[in-house]
Amino acid sequence: MKRFIAVLFTMLHLASAQAGMLHYAEGFNHHSTLLDEARQYSVYLPDDYEQKPDQHFPVLYLLDGEKFLIEVAGITQALRAGLNPAIPSLIIVAVHNRDRMRDYTPSHTMVLPNGEPAGAGYAKTGGGPAFMQYLTRELRPLIEGRYRTASPALLVGHSLGGLLALDTVARDAGQFQGYLSVDASLWFDYPANYQRIERALTHPLKHASSLFIAVANNPYTPGFGRSEFHRDHLRQFARSVAAQPGQNLHVTSRYFEEEDHHSVYHLAVYQGLQWLFRGYRLDLTPGVFTRQAVIARYDALNRQLGSELKPERENLMDIRDKAKRWPQMQISPAEADALLEHYYGQ
Secondary structure, three states, rough: OOOOOEEEEEOEEEEEEOEEOOOOEEEEEEEEEOOOOEEEEHHHEOOOOOOOOOOOEEEEEEOOHHHHHHHHHHHHHHHHOOOOOOOOEEEEEEOOOHHHHOOOOOOOEEEEEOOOOHHHHHOOOOOOOOHHHHHHHHHHHHHHEEEEEEEEEEEEEEEEHHHHHHHHHHHHOOOOOOEEEOOOOOOOOOOOOHHHHHHHHHHOHHHHEEEEEEEEEEEEEEOOOOOOHHHHHHHHHHHHHHHHHOEEEEEEEEEEEOOOOOHHHHOOOHHHHHHHHOOOOOOOOOOOHHHHHHHHHHHHHHHHHOOOOOOOHHHHHHHHHHHHHHHHHOOOOOHHHHHHHHHHEE
């Protein structure tokens, strides 16, 4: 395999005239054999990647990556801030677009949801399965060969990307353990995709999958113009799947009444990551923060995500030290010590 050319993406401002440019991601160009075209992707490494050379990190694969990488990197940093982080450190792989109408649509159609003919932009629709083969069989091995990765692997998509995320859960190939589908374009090739995906997600899956479905208050639908068709059908789909999920599917949905198709993204990703990793943040309630309770929560989280996550050593030590200095916290330093011994030994 030929050597790939790395280019540093410099999307952050100058910190000062003396400090020079700040770099937050590394960009790559390579030729995809499966798609027979040039592709681009960027990789964001968390702050502690270099500080912890023996640690492996979960990976978030981000669709529309060239658009959303800065935003999602900021969200992950916010969720990790403070004494008690809500999520683990994540590697983010931002997949850049070539033709999202081709790559993010799971089927081919030349018809709008109102039954009228679609335009020329629909001529190449239906490339979603081929794109996912590229992502899982070509790009993902590159990432796992170059970086220290671990489960879970996450897929985050918005709009047509959200549709592709739903389709990937439905095809149940087990490549990802967690999915965020943000205001998915389930109007596309309606009702075929809607019915097929709903049927798949309400029947047993072979692989454990966690799915967060975000729905925006979007009053527009292609073909209909101003219409609640998209919003109402997506809400009904989310309610149906959440009410009767198939075996091995952990799913929740949230309706963001105050947000439209675009403004919903930030809140959906923030809350979606919180939900996927629920149990990662330690519950410091007096009497609840115990060795047994923390171990039980992490065991449940790891069963769900197919992972080996554990409380972070530095945070357990900080909690123990603050509990010693501030008795009013009503947290037992002995419980923090017991957890340090359980997960990290003496």
